[in-house]
Ligand SMILES: NC(=O)c1ccc[n+]([C@@H]2O[C@H](COP(=O)([O-])OP(=O)(O)OC[C@H]3O[C@@H](n4cnc5c(N)ncnc54)[C@H](O)[C@@H]3O)[C@@H](O)[C@H]2O)c1
């Protein structure tokens with residue numbers, strides 16, 4: 001082991017992630033020192049309440065402090081795992097101003113105000129690393145930032161929120177409704193007491209913004225991301241997907257085309273044969289497509305104290321090595337500055353399930369609505385609605401009813417959603433059962 005002076009580490013937050021980081025740093029200090037080339041010495045752990053019993057972390061009780069502002073001024077390396085915007089942002093900026101490199105897991109902050117933090121890191125000549133912020137343990141940001149730095153990334157497509165994947169998986173495999181599945185996720189500790197950030201897609205949108213920024217060398221913030229959560233996904237949607245041999249997943253999609261970049265988070269049907277369909281429970285997986293590399297897939301645990309601590313510790317070792325050996329990791333790269341496309345310009349495909357009157361001319365009226373918006377239909381399947389399946393087989397005008405399932409070719413999202421609006425107003429359409437985007441065919 002090196003005789004070098006210890007590097008002073010300040011830990012901000014001792015919750016799920018911070019607790020796991022503290023335990024590893026304490027129990028495996030010898031390995032960490034050998035890998036870094038200098039000991040990593042915890043000089044303080046900022047907590048909200050000082051008096052609590054935290055003996056299970058195995059750290060000296062005198063290290064806990066409620067004065068995070070003071071703590072960050074006497075550290076070489078600061079790990080921020082408090083979460084949220086403030087005081088996390090001010091503490092990170094203060095730490096950098098005092099010369100500390102920073103490791104954070106805070107996707108919400110990076111998606112809201114990343115450029116300000118990157119600028120501060122550059123100004124003060126320190127590192128800002130955040131592998132844990134997207135897809136937890138999965139090494140994903142480092143590959144994008146470093147391994148693929150010489151390639152052209154075209155698309156990043158993935159499942160980046162464990163809670164919603166768990167909920168959708170349970171809806172698919174057990175037929176559970178949305179609310180039941182959320183309660184199961186809460187009972188297992190995946191979903192928080194207030195699961196809004198997960199189920200409304202805010203968490204995935206923040207991660208999509210970070211991924212797109214790195215992939216396309218362009219500043220993308222959380223508010224640039226089109227976002228739909230899973231609260232509107234019904235058992236009928238999941239059943240419609242099953243009929244198509246598909247599953248519903250909440251996807252983060254970052255695409256680059258000639259016009260710019262499109263970044264979106266929404267539920268979509270994907271074929272059961274697609275590798276993302278096999279991502280079960282609270283796991284995450286991300287596909288990256290690059291010109292020279294072709295397709296790459298990253299899979300693993302995106303949440304939980306231990307998996308997230310793995311990514312935090314990897315970053316901590318990396319920035320500590322820079323302190324020992326000199327130099328800095330790559331900073332923000334936003335030189336490409338590509339325009340960000342609106343959702344209407346995104347190229348998507350729709351699956352639409354309609355209840356229609358079963359009489360002559362209905363199909364042509366439906367087809368005309370698609371044609372009017374220049375949307376090409378790929379497949380149409382029709383089945384009669386039986387009188388005994390819970391709906392009345394006779395329509396209001398005495399005609400029989402049928403279920404029409406239509407899958408489109410790719411078109412702009414604006415054209416597709418305008419088509420659905422037209423369908424809703426057709427007299428032959430009795431009801432729109434399910435509308436969902438389709439990916440991965
Ligand atoms: N838990 C995960 O699976 C996971 C995965 C990836 C990223 N993250 C990110 O990691 C960060 C931490 O998440 P977590 O799950 O550990 O949250 P947590 O709520 O378990 O822990 C946060 C801790 O910070 C403390 N805290 C809040 N304000 C503080 C302050 N001003 N000073 C000192 N302590 C303060 C809280 O009391 C709490 O103990 C968040 O940014 C989160 O998005 C978490």
Ligand SMILES: N[C@@H](CCO)C(=O)O
Pocket residue numbers: 133135136160161162163164190198203302303304
């Ligand atoms: N709430 C997040 C934690 C990891 O960021 C999830 O469910 O994926």
Ligand code: NA
Pocket residue numbers: 131132133134135136137138139140141311
């Ligand atoms: Na990661």
